[in-house]
Amino acid sequence: MSSLTYANRMESGPENFVSDRLARRRLRNVKERIIELILFLAAFLSVVTTVGIVVILLRESYVFFQSVSLWNFLTDTQWTPLFADAHYGILPLLSGTLVSSMVALLVAIPLGTIIAIYLSEFAPFSVREVAKPFLEMLGGVPTIVYGYFALLFVTPLLQILFPSLPGFNLLSAGLVMGIMIIPYVSSVSEDAMRAVPMALREGSYAMGATRFQTAIWVVTPAAFSGITAAYILGISRAVGETMILAVAAGMQPNLTWNPMEPAATITAYIVQVALGDLPHGSVGYQTIFAAGLTLALVTLVFNVMGHMLRRRYRQAY
Amino acid sequence: MIAAHKRWDFAFGVLGMLALMVGVLTFAALFVEMIINGAPRLSWDFFSQFPSRKPDQAGILSAWVGSTLVMLVTAATAVPLGVGAGVYLEEYAPRNWMTDLIEINVTNLAGVPSIVYGLLALGLFVYGFGLGQSILTAGLTLGLLILPVVIVATREAIRSIPIAIREGAYALGATKWQTTADHILPYSLAGIMTGVIIGMARAIGETAPVITIGALTFIAFLPQAPLTGDPPAGLFDWIMSPFTVMPIQMFNWTSRPEAAFHQNAAAAGLVLVVMTLSMNALAIYIRYRLRKNIKW
Numbered sequence: 006m007s008s009l010t011y012a013n014r015m016e017s018g019p020e021n022f023v024s025d026r027l028a029r030r031r032l033r034n035v036k037e038r039i040i041e042l043i044l045f046l047a048a049f050l051s052v053v054t055t056v057g058i059v060v061i062l063l064r065e066s067y068v069f070f071q072s073v074s075l076w077n078f079l080t081d082t083q084w085t086p087l088f089a090d091a092h093y094g095i096l097p098l099l100s101g102t103l104v105s106s107m108v109a110l111l112v113a114i115p116l117g118t119i120i121a122i123y124l125s126e127f128a129p130f131s132v133r134e135v136a137k138p139f140l141e142m143l144g145g146v147p148t149i150v151y152g153y154f155a156l157l158f159v160t161p162l163l164q165i166l167f168p169s170l171p172g173f174n175l176l177s178a179g180l181v182m183g184i185m186i187i188p189y190v191s192s193v194s195e196d197a198m199r200a201v202p203m204a205l206r207e208g209s210y211a212m213g214a215t216r217f218q219t220a221i222w223v224v225t226p227a228a229f230s231g232i233t234a235a236y237i238l239g240i241s242r243a244v245g246e247t248m249i250l251a252v253a254a255g256m257q258p259n260l261t262w263n264p265m266e267p268a269a270t271i272t273a274y275i276v277q278v279a280l281g282d283l284p285h286g287s288v289g290y291q292t293i294f295a296a297g298l299t300l301a302l303v304t305l306v307f308n309v310m311g312h313m314l315r316r317r318y319r320q321a322y
Numbered sequence: 323m324i325a326a327h328k329r330w331d332f333a334f335g336v337l338g339m340l341a342l343m344v345g346v347l348t349f350a351a352l353f354v355e356m357i358i359n360g361a362p363r364l365s366w367d368f369f370s371q372f373p374s375r376k377p378d379q380a381g382i383l384s385a386w387v388g389s390t391l392v393m394l395v396t397a398a399t400a401v402p403l404g405v406g407a408g409v410y411l412e413e414y415a416p417r418n419w420m421t422d423l424i425e426i427n428v429t430n431l432a433g434v435p436s437i438v439y440g441l442l443a444l445g446l447f448v449y450g451f452g453l454g455q456s457i458l459t460a461g462l463t464l465g466l467l468i469l470p471v472v473i474v475a476t477r478e479a480i481r482s483i484p485i486a487i488r489e490g491a492y493a494l495g496a497t498k499w500q501t502t503a504d505h506i507l508p509y510s511l512a513g514i515m516t517g518v519i520i521g522m523a524r525a526i527g528e529t530a531p532v533i534t535i536g537a538l539t540f541i542a543f544l545p546q547a548p549l550t551g552d553p554p555a556g557l558f559d560w561i562m563s564p565f566t567v568m569p570i571q572m573f574n575w576t577s578r579p580e581a582a583f584h585q586n587a588a589a590a591g592l593v594l595v596v597m598t599l600s601m602n603a604l605a606i607y608i609r610y611r612l613r614k615n616i617k618w
Contacts, residue, residue, distance in 0.1 A: 037497050048410040051424055119338055150527070153572065217327070218327065280533060
């Protein structure tokens with residue numbers, strides 16, 4: 006077509022006339038469409054991943070619950086799936102997870118909140134410029150390094166205070182985990198506080214309130230939904246944390262509410278099984294998916310709670 | 323009374339500093355402890371030897387080579403997919419339920435515990451697709467894991483580009499993709515880079531998902547280099563090789579009872595922390611430069 010001259014083509018009638026540019030444009034549109042489709046697929050992968058996680062966890066757990074009743078799973082107080090006398094009670098793993106998370110949150114929530122209020126309302130600019138990247142780095146340290154630290158530094162230190170503390174225990178793992186979570190709690194809370202409009206603070210100052218009174222009685226309540234989100238984020242980090250516990254808390258399932266004892270968590274159990282050589286398809290192999298499903302459900306419960314709390318107390322400006 | 327209230331101000335300022343100090347002190351203790359224990363072990367031999375049953379001869383050769391190769395696969399997965407998804411959500415996505423669904427999923431995936439990704443990979447990649455406990459499986463798993471980080475960073479970088487840039491390109495007859503590829507992506511490159519680096523720093527320290535897929539803890543060989551050996555390996559044969567990575571090597575040494583192995587663990591931890599921290603510092607630096615330089 007393009008070898009024909011303009012005049013030639015005009016002779017064949019205007020209705021058949023397609024300029025080179027427009028012909029290329031059609032190709033161009035096809036190309037645009039293909040690119041858009043490819044980009045869409047990349048974005049859609051997140052949906053596929055979620056579906057994949059749900060399907061894999063449910064499918065393997067379904068096979069597991071064919072051989073172990075749900076009632077046993079929820080009420081048996083022993084978890085010994087790899088022993089000859091096998092018991093499949095999730096409670097010991099759940100108690101380990103909850104106790105270590107509680108210890109971590111007792112550290113992370115007060116410290117994280119104080120740091121957030123301090124950085125958002127009190128700290129001079131220069132302190133904030135240094136502290137924020139530093140906190141970010143604290144959150145970037147690999148968890149296995151924290152595990153090493155908990156086992157070989159914090160535990161011996163705690164043993165000076167409590168001579169009866171065993172070498173593996175939930176306390177030191179929980180404390181270190183709490184330090185690890187501080188940056189998550191403080192940065193999200195601080196963002197929420199800084200999003201509170203200046204006018205609210207100015208109003209409070211105009212009434213004669215001090216900085217402290219403004220921070221506690223005006224800014225914190227106004228940022229409540231964001232702070233809740235930060236706490237929930239911290240909780241799901243604590244519940245899902247693996248390596249610190251696998252290293253420092255021991256891998257013996259132990260139904261206890263005492264942080265001074267060693268105990269396995271859901272995540273530590275998964276690591277323990279994965280380290281061994283379990284044949285694909287055995288009940289032992291399926292237990293880690295049942296444990297993983299429990300973990301995913303616990304995280305989901307907290308996330309839904311957080312979502313509801315946020316919705317209930319959301320303040321719009 | 324005013325003075326009393328002012329004292330509260332002061333007290334809280336001190337409390338805030340103390341809370342920050344807890345973080346600083348912990349970090350300092352962690353770092354110093356690892357230097358004292360680990361630094362004597364850091365030598366050329368430590369980097370060039372395989373793990374061994376004798377602690378003073380053990381090294382991290384297979385671990386750092388494994389980590390590097392896994393990171394290659396992770397980057398090759400997460401960067402195109404994450405940037406593509408971010409571009410789609412910011413530039414292309416129509417406002418409909420599908421876009422909402424994708425956005426909800428990206429947010430949720432960021433909160434899924436990493437070990438659950440390990441279970442996904444174990445069920446899907448290892449046994450579903452039959453990829454085995456290979457570098458490919460680990461790279462894909464970590465790629466999926468850091469995808470939300472890359473997506474969020476890409477979106478934020480793109481969102482900060484003023485609409486006038488797009489309008490200018492469209493006014494000259496550029497198509498959407500031409501605008502995106504020639505203007506939006508280059509201008510948001512620095513922001514995307516920070517996200518990618520932070521994601522990679524996270525992936526390199528991740529232990530749990532890699533253990534869950536069944537990576538071995540004791541590897542005393544390297545994957546065959548491309549085009550070498552007899553018969554010669556293909557260009558990508560290494561991708562199916564068994565492997566170990568730095569954090570797993572450290573875990574292995576930490577969980578042994580002998581104190582001599584703990585020194586190795588400290589040395590490996592030191593290498594790991596320096597790697598992740600310098601990556602994080604680089605990202606923070608790029609962001610800092612970015613904030614200072616761009617004036618639209």
